[in-house]
Amino acid sequence: MINSTSFLIVLRFILLVLLQVLVFNKLNFFGYINPMIYILFLYWYPIKQNRTTFIILCFFLGLCVDIFSDTLAINAATTVTIAYLRPTIMRFVFGVNYEFQSFKLNNSTKAQQFTFLALLIIIHHLAYFTLEIFSISNSLLILQKTLTVGVSTLILGILFSTLFSSKKE
Amino acid sequence: MQQIINFLIRYKIFLLYLFLLLISCIFTFQSHSYHQSKFLNSSNYISGSIYTFSDNVTSYFGLREENNKLVEENKRLRDKLFNNVVLSPSLIDSTTIDYEVVRGRVINNSYADQRNYITINKGKNDSIVQDMGVITDKGILGIVENTSDKFSTVQSILSDKSNINAKIKNSNHFGSLVWENTTDYNVVQLIDIPRLVPLTIGDTIVTGAMSSIFPENIPIGTIKRFDLDNSKSFYFIDVELFNDMTNIGYIYIIRNLNRKEVLELEAETEAND
Structure with missing residues (x-):
């Protein structure tokens, strides 16, 4: 099982x-929209696992994407951040329910899953573009990118999560 | 002591998070100000091979277009060759040339970030080193940043770190080519051109002679719009690139054979000051 x-x-x-x-970094929809679909890793990751390994894994996930796209360590920093914040977000979305042993992501309502994914994406993208652009005078650009790229990630994320949701587990 | 250990155990997740965040922030700020880290970039063996594999698959879809581009360039070069009535032997003599060209291919391209990098399939094995110029048949593309045995990453002109010497064709007024409006990937900015220079929209911008990276007179783009900057004594010029930065296949890497000599001389002069 393990x-x-x-x-x-x-x-x-x-x-x-x-x-x-190979796919989503080359999409460049409307010139700059590249959905960051790898966040789904955090969405799908089992809830009951050890948090230390989870955070370390997420760091390497971000680092791998960084190495490929030459954005050294921006992805790693933001992915670690949402990995750390994930329990807080889950408590906010699912209430105390999620601490029970029997809790499964599939058992929650669609609205809850949607909010969970949306919160992960918003926090990740906001942190990502803040670090990438790194200037307060461009805060409008940060918000614009967060919003547009975030919406595209969200749409693709919902598509993927419905497509690969495992009913058997 | 007991309390310190208790504290460490209780907050170990938070401390781990801070530690990892610190590592990534150090990487980030380093890449803001210095050349990128030597190994953690897309020119390393694994990512280079994966990008080569992906390029092998996708390059078939653009073969006809690439052929057209090459034929077009051949035609241009032949025009030049035939009009140059006497082909002087010094053009072929290898002891008198200043620049050597290596042919390569883009295997990964980006243009939507703040600092864009291009990965190419030539590296140390082809004697590519840092700070060599990269051009296409239409105009300049960037400067080699990191190399591995078989691959290199190129800092694109679409990068807020990029700063290239450029001038207005047929004059010697030079300025710096930068990328300030980082949302438009077809337009770069030329700054530090004094206001007394006569400009018209559509003028051609080429590389200047002050650089030891690019030869003089490599095309860059045309003036799209110009305006005075905040100090009112220099122009701020929008340059529309000849290159379509979203569609790049074959490239040429330029080795300046005199670069070492120029740099040594400049270092010597500075040391004497």
């Missing part, structure tokens, strides 16, 4: 990084 879960996580890690760098 083995199959870890195998799934590693497979997801590799596939999401490849999907991100």
Whole structure:
């Protein structure tokens, strides 16, 4: 059981990084919209796992994407941030429910899943573009990019999560 | 002591988070001000191979267009060759040339970020080193930043770190080519041209002679719009690029054979000051 879960996580890690760098980084929709689909790793990651490994894994996830897209460590910094904030977001979205052993992401309502994903994306994108642009005088540009890229990530994220949602688990 | 250990155990997740965040922030700020880290960039072996694989697949879709571009360039070069009535032997003699050209291919391109990098399939094995110029058949593209054995990353002119010497064609007024309006990837900015210079929209901008990276007179783009900057003594010029930065295939890497000599001489002069 443990083995199959870890195998799934590693497979997801590799596939999401490849999907991100080979497909979505080259999309350039309207010139600059590249959805950051690799965040789904954090959305799908099992809830009951060790937090330390989770944060370290997320750091390497961000670092891998960074190495490929030459944005050294911006992705790593933001991914670590949302990895750290994930329990807080989950408590906010799912209430105390999520601390019970029986809680599964699939059992929650669609609205809750949607809010959870949207919050992950908003925080990630805001931090990402703040670090990338790194100037207060361009704060309008930061907001604009966060909004447009965020919406595109959200749409694709919902599509992917419905497409690959596992009813069996 | 007990309390310190308790504190560490209780906040270990938070401390781990801070530690990882600190590492990534150090990387980030380093890449803001210095050349990128030597190994953690897309010219390393693994990412280079993956990008080569992906390029092998996708390059087939643009073959016809690439062919047209090459034929077009051949035609231009032949025009020049035939009009140059006497082909002087000094053009072929390898002891008198200043520049050597290496042919390469883009395997990964980006233009939507603040600092864009291009990965190419030539590296140390082809004697590519840092700070060599990269051009296409239409105009300049960027400067080599990092190299591995088989790949290199090129800092695109679409980068807020980029700063290239450029001038107005047929005059010697030179300025710096930068990318300030970082949302438009077809337009770069030329600054530090004094206001006494006569300008018209449509004038051609080419590389200047002050650089030891690019040869003089490589085309860059045309003037799209110009205005005085805040100090009212210099122009701020929008330059529309000849290159379509979103569609780049084959490239040429320029090695300046005199660069070492120029740099040594300049360093010596500065040391004597």
